Amino acid sequence: MHGSVFVADLALVLCVAALTAVVARAARQSTVLGYLAAGLIVGPYIPIPVFADPERVGALADFGVVLVMFAVGLEFRIAKFLRVLPVSGLTGVLQVGFLAWCGFSLGQLLDWGTVESVFLGACIAISSTMVVSKVFEQVTVARDVREHVFGVLVVQDVLAIALIAAMTVVALGGGLAPADVVATLAQLVAVLLVMTVGGLLAVPRMIRAVVRTRNRELMAVVSIGLCFGLALLAQELGYSVALGAFIAGVLVSESGRAARIEPILQPLRDVFAAVFFVSIGMTVDPRLAMQVLPSSLLIFVVVIVAQLASVSSAGLLSGLGLRRSLTAGLALGQIGEFAFILAAIGIQAGAVRPELQPILVTVAVLTSFTTPLFLGAADRVVHSVDRRLPARIRALLSLYEAWLERFHAGQTDPERRTPVRRALRALAFDGVGLVLLLGASVAWLPDVMVWVEAQFQISASIAPYAVVFAVLAIGMPMVIGLVRNALALANRFGVSVLSRYQEPTPAARLAAHTGRLMVGLVALLAVGVPSIAVLRPLMDEAYGMGLLGLAVIAVVLLLWRNAGAIEAEYRSGAEELAELLVRQSTGDDLTEGEPGLMPGLETARSIPLRAEGVAVGRTLAELDLRAQTGATVVAIQRGEAKILLPTGRERLEAGDVLAIVGAHEAVRLAQASLARRAEESGPSNRRTSVSTDA
Numbered sequence: 172m173h174g175s176v177f178v179a180d181l182a183l184v185l186c187v188a189a190l191t192a193v194v195a196r197a198a199r200q201s202t203v204l205g206y207l208a209a210g211l212i213v214g215p216y217i218p219i220p221v222f223a224d225p226e227r228v229g230a231l232a233d234f235g236v237v238l239v240m241f242a243v244g245l246e247f248r249i250a251k252f253l254r255v256l257p258v259s260g261l262t263g264v265l266q267v268g269f270l271a272w273c274g275f276s277l278g279q280l281l282d283w284g285t286v287e288s289v290f291l292g293a294c295i296a297i298s299s300t301m302v303v304s305k306v307f308e309q310v311t312v313a314r315d316v317r318e319h320v321f322g323v324l325v326v327q328d329v330l331a332i333a334l335i336a337a338m339t340v341v342a343l344g345g346g347l348a349p350a351d352v353v354a355t356l357a358q359l360v361a362v363l364l365v366m367t368v369g370g371l372l373a374v375p376r377m378i379r380a381v382v383r384t385r386n387r388e389l390m391a392v393v394s395i396g397l398c399f400g401l402a403l404l405a406q407e408l409g410y411s412v413a414l415g416a417f418i419a420g421v422l423v424s425e426s427g428r429a430a431r432i433e434p435i436l437q438p439l440r441d442v443f444a445a446v447f448f449v450s451i452g453m454t455v456d457p458r459l460a461m462q463v464l465p466s467s468l469l470i471f472v473v474v475i476v477a478q479l480a481s482v483s484s485a486g487l488l489s490g491l492g493l494r495r496s497l498t499a500g501l502a503l504g505q506i507g508e509f510a511f512i513l514a515a516i517g518i519q520a521g522a523v524r525p526e527l528q529p530i531l532v533t534v535a536v537l538t539s540f541t542t543p544l545f546l547g548a549a550d551r552v553v554h555s556v557d558r559r560l561p562a563r564i565r566a567l568l569s570l571y572e573a574w575l576e577r578f579h580a581g582q583t584d585p586e587r588r589t590p591v592r593r594a595l596r597a598l599a600f601d602g603v604g605l606v607l608l609l610g611a612s613v614a615w616l617p618d619v620m621v622w623v624e625a626q627f628q629i630s631a632s633i634a635p636y637a638v639v640f641a642v643l644a645i646g647m648p649m650v651i652g653l654v655r656n657a658l659a660l661a662n663r664f665g666v667s668v669l670s671r672y673q674e675p676t677p678a679a680r681l682a683a684h685t686g687r688l689m690v691g692l693v694a695l696l697a698v699g700v701p702s703i704a705v706l707r708p709l710m711d712e713a714y715g716m717g718l719l720g721l722a723v724i725a726v727v728l729l730l731w732r733n734a735g736a737i738e739a740e741y742r743s744g745a746e747e748l749a750e751l752l753v754r755q756s757t758g759d760d761l762t763e764g765e766p767g768l769m770p771g772l773e774t775a776r777s778i779p780l781r782a783e784g785v786a787v788g789r790t791l792a793e794l795d796l797r798a799q800t801g802a803t804v805v806a807i808q809r810g811e812a813k814i815l816l817p818t819g820r821e822r823l824e825a826g827d828v829l830a831i832v833g834a835h836e837a838v839r840l841a842q843a844s845l846a847r848r849a850e851e852s853g854p855s856n857r858r859t860s861v862s863t864d865a
Contacts, residue, residue: 210452235447244420255322299507337670342520375426467533491577492801503536570771661687749806791821801837
């Protein structure tokens with residue numbers, strides 16, 4: 172009898188979810204929206220004569236959590252994570268850290284408790300892989316953007332697992348006291364090491380042996396058994412079942428046979444993932460959702476703005492260019508499945524208020540609608556931002572992308588790569604150590620002062636100074652290590668900028684100095700943003716963000732001043748390239764044998780325009796070449812005349828020769844774009860932009 176009740180609930184949930192999912196897909200929206208709508212329909216709050224029991228559906232939804240996290244682990248490879256880390260790691264860390272800080276600060280603004288604010292920050296910090304994947308099926312996105320976005324999502328997955336583990340302990344009463352935080356981190360690291368290292372010794376071999384049998388039934392049973400077994404183990408150790416399921420997926424993925432396992436399990440995962448999202452929808456009381464709508468809209472705005480700002484800024488600092496950075500920021504502007512999992516952990520433990528769930532559902536629904544809309548308008552957004560950027564910033568970003576490309580190319584040499592990796596590891600180690608020290612100092616200061624007074628028999632007026640001195644003495648080696656390793660990375664970057672010069676010119680030295688400042692800014696943000704995100708719940712005020720903001724402003728002002736000089740040198744380099752165009756217009760590298768040009772201009776190529784080309788008869792503003800490819804036209808040769816740093820209003824003619832600069836990939840894309848025939852582009856690709864810049 173009990174089993175038949177479960178069957179009835181499951182049948183009702185899946186039938187309604189099927190109908191609403193079809194409607195959502197017909198409206199070109201994510202199926203997640205359809206599942207959430209199904210939850211409202213079969214839930215207890217809307218008077219519709221179909222009803223499923225929330226407790227029984229919630230029990231079934233646990234299967235969805237386990238299988239979704241197992242699927243996330245299946246798509247995760249340690250080698251893949253290490254491969255995307257140099258490019259997408261900075262974006263992932265800055266985005267999660269900044270959103271977590273914003274969420275906590277917003278919770279405090281709404282008069283939420285400390286633990287509730289921490290949960291809010293964790294919930295809005297992670298984007299939705301499911302929503303992004305569905306949107307990419309609807310909106311055509313360049314391959315390099317897709318690779319970067321999914322790389323960021325891989326980094327987010329790792330950070331999300333850490334958040335799930337930590338929030339489970341906090342929700343169950345661990346709290347945010349320093350001793351609890353330290354114990355939680357130590358226990359988490361130990362559990363992850365034991366489960367992962369121990370599993371790697373046996374699971375991959377077992378999975379490979381099972382796959383060799385070519386028995387789909389056996390592969391399914393073994394994989395799912397492993398998944399639920401490790402999920403149960405994690406639960407017994409005091410963590411969420413999601414952590415164990417993710418580790419199980421990673422272990423299976425490390426066998427190298429995930430591609431054989433995943434198609435077998437995908438239908439089952441999709442079914443119970445639908446049940447999970449329906450169960451989330453069932454918890455939403457529409458009346459409560461309307462009451463908290465102002466808070467939901469505020470959080471929605473923060474998610475959109477903070478995601479765009481953090482992802483785009485990190486992308487630019489990673490040398491990805493304006494197009495990739497802004498498009499990635501628009502693509503990642505949502506919350507999703509991890510938010511619901513984290514919220515469910517807090518609500519079930521009674522650590523957060525029940526209205527968190529309807530708030531998150533409202534934000535998820537809104538961001539699921541806005542993500543495809545914003546991504547569809549990405550080209551216009553990129554063009555608009557590019558047109559409004561100051562000329563000196565455009566020149567700096569274009570050159571920085573080329574400098575960073577050269578730096579990465581130099582890392583193929585092990586002798587150069589090893590010191591860089593050593594410096595990065597030292598930065599991470601010193602940064603984590605300093606954060607732990609500061610957090611302990613802030614939270615334990617009163618207790619430590621009492622202990623110092625009693626132990627050393629000193630007055631209460633002197634004890635604070637003694638404690639501060641001790642903290643400074645302990646922390647100073649870490650600060651010195653951070654500064655030393657950041658300077659080492661910056662100097663290596665400067666050396667790579669000057670690598671083609673036997674005797675560096677003043678312009679080259681300026682470029683190297685500016686590059687060092689950019690690397691310093693990257694190091695400052697990479698250490699500072701995660702630090703303030705961790706320290707913010709332990710401090711009464713947001714002093715950390717203020718200090719970090721002042722430091723960032725100081726570096727940015729120095730960069731702004733240098734960018735003015737860079738722009739002047741950029742213009743001078745454009746004049747040299749224009750002179751070279753007169754002597755050489757074959758479509759080859761312009762700068763071969765011209766070592767005196769400013770670093771970043773050595774990738775310049777001359778591109779002649781053919782009469783049947785797509786560019787003939789159009790202006791550079793209409794082509795929108797820089798925003799679309801990242802490459803810049805710095806000069807045009809037209810017969811005996813030459814146009815230096817074109818404004819964008821010049822209409823191109825057959826026989827024109829363009830001097831184009833930028834990173835190698837940007838120049839390649841620009842060449843491919845200009846080489847297209849007019850009939851290949853189609854009328855839909857002809858822009859009517861009114862930009863006045865090239």
